[in-house]
Amino acid sequence: MLATAAFIAFWVIVGLVLFLLALRGGPRGMRATLQSQSRAGNRTALIGFSVFYIAVGVAVPVLLGIGNSDSADAHINGQTVQLTQQEREGRELFGANCANCHTLAAARASGQVGPSLDVLRPPAELTYDAIVRGRQRGGGTMPARLLEGSQAEAVAAFVAATAGR
Ligand code: HEC
CATH class of the missing domain: 1.10.287 (Helix Hairpins)
Structure with a gap:
């Protein structure tokens, strides 16, 4: 707009x-x-x-x-979720930075390297932390600092609003 x-x-x-x-x-x-x-x-x-x-x-x-x-909405398994401007930006960033490794229906992502976010349903704080610090706890490796600042926040907000829906 x-x-x-x-x-x-x-x-x-x-x-x-x-x-x-x-x-x-x-x-x-x-x-x-x-x-x-x-x-x-x-x-x-x-x-x-x-x-x-x-x-x-x-x-x-x-x-x-x-x-x-x-495009302001996410269509997930037949239901529609209204996205804010920030969450829409997060959807774009998710497609470019996370979809290879993670499954998330709202982003039409079906990566298998990391856990399915639809199953995990992580709160925004957890996603933000994972993006900034990375993860290596035996389930494979997620690189640190894939995104930073407002971009990491946007992705975290998008995941929190749509995962598991
Ligand atoms: C190279 C593959 C890869 C990419 C790219 C990637 N991840 Fe991950 N992610 C993983 C793996 C593997 C794990 C599990 C790591 C572990 O078991 O310690 C994980 C774990 C997570 C977790 C769970 C953290 C926890 O503490 O349980 C979240 C949330 C997450 N990723 C979100 C994202 C987001 C959002 C992006 C995009 C910015 C992203 N990942 C990009 C591979 C990836």
Whole structure:
């Protein structure tokens, strides 16, 4: 949603700047063109600009947003779990950093090296600790510092919200 808002803002600003440039007679060529046009012509150009910028800057991202809206949820064994922004980021990171070794239905992961997180259902603190410090307690090796800080927190939140569901 933030990206969409930024995109819209960007286009609105681009549209406004072009407008003002055109009206204040920014680049010389533009001034010459505009001055040679009638008032009605100017108004038509103005309306044309507006329609174009609303179409590109607002309609397109809104449509894209609608198309993507279900990626905000996790579909697990027929049920739907709403994910926060942080948990969605965690899902991406899980796919890239954990899925090779762990099973987790919510991430469509079926790795067999480490324990199944759907069975283990680790609380966020345990997952965070495992990611940062690694594990080697006889069940194989999980490397330390696979992720750090907010990324490790995001994965831990995602696992806690979805494991075993
Ligand atoms: C190279 C394979 C590998 C990767 C990649 C990996 N793990 Fe592990 N993980 C393991 C193994 C093996 C264990 C069990 C280690 C042991 O028995 O001491 C484990 C254990 C765990 C545990 C249980 C810790 C405990 O104390 O019971 C959690 C939670 C976990 N991993 C989460 C993750 C997350 C989240 C990621 C991604 C950031 C990840 N793992 C990436 C192999 C991996």
